[in-house]
Amino acid sequence: MINRFRSFTRAYTRKGLYQLFMVCAFPIHVWAIIMAFRDFSWVAERTNVWDAIGLFSYAVVFALLETSGVFLIVFLIGLFLPNQWDVEKRLAILGTLFLVLAVWTILGQLYSMNGYPLPRWIFDFLIRSNHPFRWIWGGVFLPVLVSVFVPGVFMLRSGKGRRAVLEVFERISVLSSLYLLFDVAGIVVLVLRNIHI
Amino acid sequence: MGRSLSRRDFLKLMASLPPSLYLSRFLQGPGQVQQNPNAKNVIIVLFDALSAKNISLYGYPRDTMPNLARIAEKGTVYHNHYAGGSWTTPGTASLLTGTYPWTHRAINELGTVIKGRERNNIFNLFDGYYRIGYSHNTNVYRFFGQFAPDMEFVERRKDLFITNKLSFDRLFPDDGDIAPLSWDRMVEEGEKGATYSLFFAPLYDLYRQHIMDRYMESFPRGIPRTGEDDYFLLEDGVNWMLSQVGTIRNPFLGYFHYLPPHSPYHTRRDFVNTFDNDGIEHYIEKPTEPYFGGAKNKPQNFTYQAKQRQDYDEFILYADSELGRLYDSLEKSGVLENTWFVFTSDHGELFERGVFGHRTPVLYQPVVNIPLVIVEPGQKERRNVYSPTGAVDVLPTLLKVTGREIPDWAEGEVLPPFSEISPSPDRSVYAVEATKSGKTGPLNPVSIMLVKGKYKLTAYLGYKQTRNQPVFVLYDIEDDPEELMDIYDPSSRISQELQEELLVKLREVDKPYTKG
Numbered sequence: 001m002i003n004r005f006r007s008f009t010r011a012y013t014r015k016g017l018y019q020l021f022m023v024c025a026f027p028i029h030v031w032a033i034i035m036a037f038r039d040f041s042w043v044a045e046r047t048n049v050w051d052a053i054g055l056f057s058y059a060v061v062f063a064l065l066e067t068s069g070v071f072l073i074v075f076l077i078g079l080f081l082p083n084q085w086d087v088e089k090r091l092a093i094l095g096t097l098f099l100v101l102a103v104w105t106i107l108g109q110l111y112s113m114n115g116y117p118l119p120r121w122i123f124d125f126l127i128r129s130n131h132p133f134r135w136i137w138g139g140v141f142l143p144v145l146v147s148v149f150v151p152g153v154f155m156l157r158s159g160k161g162r163r164a165v166l167e168v169f170e171r172i173s174v175l176s177s178l179y180l181l182f183d184v185a186g187i188v189v190l191v192l193r194n195i196h197i
Numbered sequence: 198m199g200r201s202l203s204r205r206d207f208l209k210l211m212a213s214l215p216p217s218l219y220l221s222r223f224l225q226g227p228g229q230v231q232q233n234p235n236a237k238n239v240i241i242v243l244f245d246a247l248s249a250k251n252i253s254l255y256g257y258p259r260d261t262m263p264n265l266a267r268i269a270e271k272g273t274v275y276h277n278h279y280a281g282g283s284w285t286t287p288g289t290a291s292l293l294t295g296t297y298p299w300t301h302r303a304i305n306e307l308g309t310v311i312k313g314r315e316r317n318n319i320f321n322l323f324d325g326y327y328r329i330g331y332s333h334n335t336n337v338y339r340f341f342g343q344f345a346p347d348m349e350f351v352e353r354r355k356d357l358f359i360t361n362k363l364s365f366d367r368l369f370p371d372d373g374d375i376a377p378l379s380w381d382r383m384v385e386e387g388e389k390g391a392t393y394s395l396f397f398a399p400l401y402d403l404y405r406q407h408i409m410d411r412y413m414e415s416f417p418r419g420i421p422r423t424g425e426d427d428y429f430l431l432e433d434g435v436n437w438m439l440s441q442v443g444t445i446r447n448p449f450l451g452y453f454h455y456l457p458p459h460s461p462y463h464t465r466r467d468f469v470n471t472f473d474n475d476g477i478e479h480y481i482e483k484p485t486e487p488y489f490g491g492a493k494n495k496p497q498n499f500t501y502q503a504k505q506r507q508d509y510d511e512f513i514l515y516a517d518s519e520l521g522r523l524y525d526s527l528e529k530s531g532v533l534e535n536t537w538f539v540f541t542s543d544h545g546e547l548f549e550r551g552v553f554g555h556r557t558p559v560l561y562q563p564v565v566n567i568p569l570v571i572v573e574p575g576q577k578e579r580r581n582v583y584s585p586t587g588a589v590d591v592l593p594t595l596l597k598v599t600g601r602e603i604p605d606w607a608e609g610e611v612l613p614p615f616s617e618i619s620p621s622p623d624r625s626v627y628a629v630e631a632t633k634s635g636k637t638g639p640l641n642p643v644s645i646m647l648v649k650g651k652y653k654l655t656a657y658l659g660y661k662q663t664r665n666q667p668v669f670v671l672y673d674i675e676d677d678p679e680e681l682m683d684i685y686d687p688s689s690r691i692s693q694e695l696q697e698e699l700l701v702k703l704r705e706v707d708k709p710y711t712k713g
Binding site: 062 | 305365372376380383391397
């Protein structure tokens with residue numbers, strides 16, 4: 001374990017860590033901002049725009065905290081990857097798998113938010129089968145496995161693919177920098193809302 | 198503009214609430230406030246959304262509140278008592294300010310008492326008392342925020358919840374209701390189905406589930422919860438109240454606003470299915486409400502209606518059992534020997550005509566007819582009052598019985614039998630629902646109920662469901678308490694008189710808010 005931590009400098013570069021943080025920040029902030037905007041007018045109509053800005057600020061500041069937590073976990077997982085992997089490979093694998101996980105989480109949220117009903121024939125099939133839960137778990141597990149396995153293998157085997165992904169990460173980092181500005185503004189708003197002058 | 202200004206003031210007040218209330222607890226020595234050792238305490242216990250039409254004491258065929266019936270044997274029972282509004286904000290404001298919704302103007306979502314009237318409240322009038330409050334209902338906390346300068350202590354709402362130990366209102370106590378709202382939106386999925394947080398929310402949900410699993414055995418239909426998805430036990434609220442009244446200095450005024458039997462109707466295991474197959478499942482089948490009773494292609498379903506009512510009735514049983522425990526403890530400890538005990542509600546609940554709950558424009562009896570029982574210290578026999586009374590009457594009555602002056606702005610009357618004069622048979626009692634009206638504009642759209650003697654006239658004005666046409670319905674609630682026969686007839690004398698009185702009243706109360 002100690003050796004793993006000693007190899008931290010070999011596992012990551014400063015730029016790599018920055019990009020990994022930004023990749024973590026991206027889906028978390030996109031989702032939080034979309035959701036906060038959905039509630040913005042609801043709050044503004046019932047109270048006022050300053051309160052709606054307050055809600056938005058709590059959302060982005062919480063997203064920043066969540067990003068930090070998630071980044072820490074991803075970072076620690078990265079230390080357990082094989083030492084012989086170079087920084088780029090490590091970054092590409094970690095970032096890609098995190099984004100896949102984030103997409104699945106967003107799909108899960110969208111599903112529970114909109115409650116898309118399953119087609120009738122699926123229910124009929126599950127009822128007819130004597131093991132509906134096996135089928136449900138299997139039905140979920142298979143696409144998740146494929147969505148993790150395919151990009152994972154692709155990242156490991158294809159240098160071209162890795163470079164393409166890292167370029168995408170660079171662009172994501174630029175976009176996420178904008179979200180960090182929102183976070184800073186959010187912190188200022190929270191301070192203003194919570195101090196007495 | 199006015200709305201925005203009052204909102205800011207409210208938030209400022211909210212911001213100062215927790216520290217000032219907490220500090221006052223420690224700073225206030227027993228000798229600092231002028232005390233009258235002979236003054237009687239006042240305890241107001243309110244169960245949210247409790248309709249008198251579902252209480253056995255008031256003739257409901259199910260024995261839903263045996264403990265209230267027992268308490269009433271030593272109290273005064275008001276049989277024709279009305280809420281000021283059809284939901285918590287206007288109803289509670291009428292009780293606590295002694296004014297109708299057209300005066301206090303706490304009529305909208307997130308509504309508060311209008312600027313300039315915040316000090317016209319029951320706590321302010323009991324100056325010198327130790328004034329304490331608690332509520333499960335977030336709407337009531339907006340009033341507590343406004344009335345904070347007149348209260349010694351308000352228990353924080355979430356302190357008596359079984360979850361939410363991490364919530365934002367603890368981290369940001371100075372940010373009114375936006376911090377807890379943000380927390381709800383970020384991590385508590387609830388009925389909205391989604392959260393702002395992608396990764397922390399599922400973990401928090403697991404943590405909450407772990408806490409709630411401990412209670413699921415006792416609450417097979419789900420643990421009682423608020424509209425904001427905060428889970429609580431009524432037992433905790435009652436225990437806290439008992440611990441307070443036993444230790445705070447006398448005289449005190451306590452306002453304790455408990456959420457049950459407000460929906461969702463999650464009763465305790467002891468009461469689940471108590472009313473199964475009791476032969477009164479459908480009670481009285483009534484025609485579908487023509488304007489607000491759902492779409493025409495969606496006829497009311499009597500079986501569903503009956504199930505909802507049964508769940509509600511069984512939740513009332515749970516609330517009643519805790520009321521009984523609370524009352525017995527107060528009696529045993531001797532507190533009641535020196536205390537006026539008031540039991541009431543803020544509004545009722547409806548399960549008929551294809552309308553459910555209380556967030557509805559209709560003002561049928563189940564929504565507005567609420568219980569009121571007042572137990573005088575040392576009272577041995579039950580008294581019954583059948584004349585119409587309203588929530589606005591509680592404030593002047595409590596002032597009168599505790600020997601305090603009744604302010605001019607109070608719109609209610611001292612209730613019989615505590616008044617020196619008999620109640621006028623011509624007295625009018627009102628209830629108002631105007632959620633969609635502007636806070637500082639004329640009441641429109643609006644539902645107004647006027648009860649006078651045995652008649653009850655309700656006007657529905659400015660609703661798109663009625664195509665903006667005024668609709669009046671009139672019932673003889675003495676001969677037709679279930680409101681089955683609308684006797685409104687524009688050519689009849691009684692219809693004309695009551696309609697004229699109601700419209701004159703509406704013009705009068707709208708006048709300050711009408712341009713030109």
